[in-house]
Amino acid sequence: MALLRHLRDICRGIFQHNGQQVDQNVFELVHSFRDLKLYAPLGCCFEVERQKVRERVIDVEMTVGTPIKAHTKKMVGLFNLLELLSDPFPDSTDAGILLNSLHASYKKFELLYFSKKRENIVSELINMFH
Secondary structure (H helix, E strand, C coil): CHHHHHHHHHHHHHCCCCCCCHHHHHHHHHHHHHCCCCCCCCCCHHHHHHHHHHHHHCCCCCCCCHHHHHHHHHHHHHHHHHHHHCCCCHHHHHHHHHHHHCCCHHHHHHHHHHHHHCCCCCCHHHHHHC
């Protein structure tokens, strides 16, 4: 238990920063836990980070002129980060969130995607973009 309390204190110190560096720190730390066969339980020091990443995933909107590859890479990175934090969305939800984050000019694509009654998984969606 002392180790977990110590890790919690370290986490709180690391995550008092703002911006992209926080995501990288979370990713590296949780990935290190996974390498050590330690996983981030839902009640540990990552709760605030989980919430922040979930909010970012839901709030992300593709801006005009952003290449689709760059946007999907960003979204997949956020989905992977949530998975490492032991709080992933279901695959079908990931696909819906990704489609909703696209610029309005992709609405026809979104309608086509859902009309085909596909499995609604992110990897299938990304393959359709490329």
